Amino acid sequence: MKSLLMMLLLFPLLGGLYHALLGVRLDRRWSEIVAVAAVAGSLIMAVAAAVVAGGRPVIFPLLEWFSVGELAASMDAMYDPLAAVMAVLVTFIAALVHLFSVIYMRREGGYARYYCYLNLFVFFMLVIVTADNLLFLFLGWEGVGFCSYALIGFWYRDAYHADAARKAFLVTRIGSAALGIAIGLFFTAFQSLSMDYITHHAGMLSAGMVLAIGLLLLAAAAGKSALLPLSIWLPDAMAGPTPVSALIHAATMVTAGVYLLLRLYPVLVLSPVAMGVTAAVGAVTALYGACSALAQHDIKRVLAYSTVSQLGFMVLGIGAEDPTGGLFHLLSQAFFKALLFLAAGCIIQSLSGEHDIFRMGRKVRHALPKVYGCFLIGALSLAAVPPTIGFFSKDRLLLTNLTHPSIFHAVLWIIGTLTTLITALYVFRLFFLVFYGGPGPKRTQAPEPGPVRPILVWTLYPLAFLALAGGVMNLPIGSWNFLDRYLMPVAGLGPPLEASPSLEWGVRIGNAVVALIGIGLAYLAYGPRPLKEKPATAPDSMQNLLYSGFYLNKLYHRWVVRPYEQAAAFLSNRVDHGGVDAVMTGSGRLASRWSMNLRLWTTGRLSTYLGVLLAGFTAMLVILALGLL
Numbered sequence: 001m002k003s004l005l006m007m008l009l010l011f012p013l014l015g016g017l018y019h020a021l022l023g024v025r026l027d028r029r030w031s032e033i034v035a036v037a038a039v040a041g042s043l044i045m046a047v048a049a050a051v052v053a054g055g056r057p058v059i060f061p062l063l064e065w066f067s068v069g070e071l072a073a074s075m076d077a078m079y080d081p082l083a084a085v086m087a088v089l090v091t092f093i094a095a096l097v098h099l100f101s102v103i104y105m106r107r108e109g110g111y112a113r114y115y116c117y118l119n120l121f122v123f124f125m126l127v128i129v130t131a132d133n134l135l136f137l138f139l140g141w142e143g144v145g146f147c148s149y150a151l152i153g154f155w156y157r158d159a160y161h162a163d164a165a166r167k168a169f170l171v172t173r174i175g176s177a178a179l180g181i182a183i184g185l186f187f188t189a190f191q192s193l194s195m196d197y198i199t200h201h202a203g204m205l206s207a208g209m210v211l212a213i214g215l216l217l218l219a220a221a222a223g224k225s226a227l228l229p230l231s232i233w234l235p236d237a238m239a240g241p242t243p244v245s246a247l248i249h250a251a252t253m254v255t256a257g258v259y260l261l262l263r264l265y266p267v268l269v270l271s272p273v274a275m276g277v278t279a280a281v282g283a284v285t286a287l288y289g290a291c292s293a294l295a296q297h298d299i300k301r302v303l304a305y306s307t308v309s310q311l312g313f314m315v316l317g318i319g320a321e322d323p324t325g326g327l328f329h330l331l332s333q334a335f336f337k338a339l340l341f342l343a344a345g346c347i348i349q350s351l352s353g354e355h356d357i358f359r360m361g362r363k364v365r366h367a368l369p370k371v372y373g374c375f376l377i378g379a380l381s382l383a384a385v386p387p388t389i390g391f392f393s394k395d396r397l398l399l400t401n402l403t404h405p406s407i408f409h410a411v412l413w414i415i416g417t418l419t420t421l422i423t424a425l426y427v428f429r430l431f432f433l434v435f436y437g438g439p440g441p442k443r444t445q446a447p448e449p450g451p452v453r454p455i456l457v458w459t460l461y462p463l464a465f466l467a468l469a470g471g472v473m474n475l476p477i478g479s480w481n482f483l484d485r486y487l488m489p490v491a492g493l494g495p496p497l498e499a500s501p502s503l504e505w506g507v508r509i510g511n512a513v514v515a516l517i518g519i520g521l522a523y524l525a526y527g528p529r530p531l532k533e534k535p536a537t538a539p540d541s542m543q544n545l546l547y548s549g550f551y552l553n554k555l556y557h558r559w560v561v562r563p564y565e566q567a568a569a570f571l572s573n574r575v576d577h578g579g580v581d582a583v584m585t586g587s588g589r590l591a592s593r594w595s596m597n598l599r600l601w602t603t604g605r606l607s608t609y610l611g612v613l614l615a616g617f618t619a620m621l622v623i624l625a626l627g628l629l
Contacts, residue, residue, distance in 0.1 A: 001052050002060045005077045008045040008087065009062075009126055011038045012094075015119035023112025032102045035115035039098050039122055043091035050084035057081075057489055059132055059196055070191055078132035078196055082327070082490045085483075086129040086259060089331060093251035093338050094122045096459045100342055101243040103453045104349060108241075114154060118247070121147040125252040128259065134183045134193040141179060141224070141256065145172050148253050152240040164239035171233040175223015175257065182216035185209065199266040199491040210267065214274025217264055218281065225257030225311045228285045232552050234308055235292075238300040242345035245300060249307045250338035258314045258330055265323045266492035276408060279319025279401075283412040283419075286312030288550065290422040294429065295546035298355045299344050302430050305549070306382065307337060309423065313397055316416060320409055322400040324484055324493050325393070328474050331483075332393035335470055336381035339463035343375040346456050347434065350449040357433040365435040367449035372435055374460040379431045381467040383424035384515045389470035391512065394420060396476065399507045403499040417514060424518025432526040476504065 015038025023031050057080035065073040079087075098118060105114060124143030131137035146169075153165025187193055189205055205213070221227060226234035234254065238245055248254060261268060261278070268274055289309030296302045310333040317326035348355060350368055365372050381390035398420070401413040474483035487493045499507075545551070 001049065001058055001079070002062070002077075004045050004049040004052060005060060005079055005130060006062060008042055008049060008091075009077075009123060009130070011041040011045065012119045012123040012126065014038065016116050016123060019112045019116035019119065023116060028111050031111055031115050035119055036095070036098045036102065038119050039091060039095045042122065042126065043088070043095050046084070046087040046091045049079055050088060053079055053084065055081050055486060055489060057196070065133075065136070071187065071193075073135040073193065074133055075136045076132040076194065077130045079130060080490050081487050082262060082493065083130050085327065085331070085487070086255075087126060089334055090122065090125050090129060090251045093334055094118075094247060096338065096342070096463065097243045097247045097251075100246075100345065100456060100459045101241075103455050104243055104345055105241060110154070114151075114241075117147050117150045117154075118244070121151065121247065121252055125256065128256050132195050134186060134195060134198075137195070137260075138176075138179065138183060142176060144253050144256060145169065145176065145224075148172075148237070148248060151244040151248075152237045154240055154244070161239040164236040168233040168237050171230055172223045174230060175220045178216045178219035178223065179260070182213050182220065185213050185216070195263060196491075199264065202267045202270055205267065205270065207271070210271040211273055214268045214271040215277065217261060217268060218274065218278050221257030221261050221315070222281065223257070224260070225254045225315070226308050227257070227281055227311060227315060228288055229552070231285065231289070231308050232549070232556060235301050235304045235549065238298065238304050242300065242341060242348060245304070246338050246341035246345070249303070249341060250334040254307060254311060255330055255334070258311065258318070258326065261315065261318050262323050262327055262493070265318065268318075269321065269492060275319050275321065276406075277319075279316055279409065279412055282312045282315030282317070282319055283415040284312070285309070286316060286419045287415055287422075288312070290419045290426060292546055292549045293426040294422065295543050297358055297547075299347065299357050299360075299430065299434065300341070300355060302357070302426065303337065303340055303344060306340075306423070306427065307333070309419065310337070310382075313394060313416065313419075316412060317397040317400060320397070320400045320404055320412070322397065324487050325396045325400055327487070327493075328483055329393040329397055331473075332381070332389045332467075332470065335463055336378045336388075336390055336467040339374060339378040339460060339467050340382065342456075342460055342463070343371050343378060346371045346452045346460075347375075347449075349456070350452050352447045352450070354447065357430060358437065360434045361437040362435070364449050368452065370457050371452070371460065374457075374464045375431065375435070377464045377468050379427045382427045383519060384420055384511060385424075385519070386508075386512050387471060388468055389466065389473075391515070392471035392475065395508050395511050396474075398511060399499060399504060402507060403503070417511070420511060421514050421518045424515045425522050428519045428522035429526045432522060432528070436528040437526065 015034055018034050018038075019031055057078065059076060059078045061074055061076050063075040065075055067073070098115075101114070101118065105111065108114070121144060124140045124147060127140030127143065128137055129140075131140060149165045149169040152168050153162050155161045156165070183193065186198055189209055190198055190201065192198065202210075218227075222230045237248060240248075268278065286309045289305045289307070289312060293302050293305035293309065296305060310329070314326040314329050314333070317323070317329060346368060347360070347364055350364070350371075351360065354360070377388070381388035384391045384394040386392075398413055398416050401409040401416060404410075472480065474481050548554070
């Protein structure tokens with residue numbers, strides 16, 4: 001078992017090192033083969049380890065790291081059902097993304113750099129998933145942050161891409177700082193950083209400590225998983241290559257924060273306040289992301305705001321005491337969001353790099369019929385239309401909130417249901433404009449769509465199948481709830497709150513109706529129409545509000561960036577230049593003037609030196625005389 005876990009981590013790590021050291025010296029074909037083989041090998045190891053473990057939690061020390069006083073950090077791996085599910089998910093999605101990248105990035109330079117960061121991205125995410133020691137997890141946490149920065153800014157010579165990468169890196173540092181403080185509090189309380197030990201002894205924590213740690217963990221998840229108010233980096237992260245976007249949104253980076261809450265759920269659940277704040281942040285984030293997606297013109301930004309919304313649903317489920325439901329929706333989102341992003345990549349490449357959905361339309365549907373079918377499945381799953389996996393996972397989260405004994409969660413259920421309606425509306429707005437629309441106002445038709453390589457389309461098929469039929473892994477019927485039963489050995493994870501069958505079916509039917517209403521509204525506003533007709537639009541003020549993401553970037557610029565710039569300008573101009581520099585410059589000038597005066601005494605004439613000597617001798621006698629008095 002230990003050797004399986006070692007190879008699980010080593011395959012992508014060695015792939016990254018190969019590209020860093022030898023990639024530019026060898027043929028591009030070898031880079032592609034090594035990159036795909038490394039992740040495929042890791043996927044095989046993840047599945048094999050899950051089979052060998054048999055659902056039992058196992059912990060192995062992989063490597064001693066360092067020891068300082070009572071602080072001992074070791075690279076310990078924990079492979080329980082939660083880690084197994086996440087490891088298989090990460091490596092499966094990553095293998096498809098790597099395969100997709102072989103063709104999609106074929107014409108791009110910097111291939112060794114690209115595959116190096118992509119392999120390392122998978123390695124660091126697997127570190128997060130399998131780590132038992134919190135410092136080991138923090139190593140992976142920072143590693144995915146660095147790799148996302150490098151991949152988002154892959155085209156770093158362009159200022160827009162470089163700025164987007166820096167923004168993502170800086171905003172996510174806030175979450176890293178919160179996690180660092182939480183790790184310090186854990187060590188103070190337990191003298192141990194083992195997550196297995198912490199989760200089984202969480203009851204030892206005081207109420208105040210639980211609240212503080214719970215809020216810090218939520219802040220850490222907000223930074224990494226783009227929850228409000230730290231969601232501003234994720235839409236701009238679309239500056240990176242489309243396969244990178246698919247990997248970030250489906251299996252790495254943004255899921256790391258949600259995984260952290262799931263792994264340390266036994267601590268979080270001890271604080272009702274922290275749980276309530278978590279649920280509220282999740283609900284508001286879900287609604288915010290869905291509303292913002294309604295007005296976007298860039299196909300990838302629509303999907304980016306959609307990810308923000310779906311992450312909110314996951315956190316809403318965790319805050320409603322259903323962590324397994326949150327994980328189920330994480331799996332669901334991974335399948336349909338990877339499908340939508342990779343399908344969007346096919347469309348973008350077919351249109352020679354076009355991203356504007358108002359410049360797409362009927363010709364795309366005719367040129368890419370298979371992509372059209374896969375995109376439709378992804379849209380249905382995101383809209384939570386039965387029998388897709390998105391329907392079952394989102395239905396469970398909404399039912400959990402409705403059956404929660406707190407009236408507060410009934411309000412969150414209303415927000416979640418409204419968000420479901422808006423989700424169906426924006427995703428089918430996207431679908432109808434991309435495949436049935438025509439040139440929008442003041443826009444010309446995009447370039448004629450060209451064919452895409454078959455291998456790009458082939459990578460969509462397994463994702464389309466899982467998005468359509470993946471719900472069978474956890475059906476709320478009889479003994480079909482495989483995921484619930486598989487995760488039972490994990491501390492804190494278990495089935496959701498029970499509800500009567502009539503209520504379950506009532507909510508289930510209601511959610512399906514809500515999704516269909518959203519699709520109907522999208523059809524009325526954006527459905528097939530003669531080319532001379534324009535799709536319905538909201539008033540400009542509302543369009544601008546939603547398009548800007550509720551002006552969240554402007555608020556940050558006004559209340560964070562501008563005060564920082566003003567403080568920096570004050571420190572630079574008044575303190576540094578006007579204070580420190582002035583003192584140092586003045587000291588230099590004073591020394592220069594004194595030296596100029598002293599130079600007058602260094603004439604080289606004996607009479608001058610004797611006069612100075614006499615004056616000094618006289619001054620010494622006067623001082624001595626005064627001292628005697």
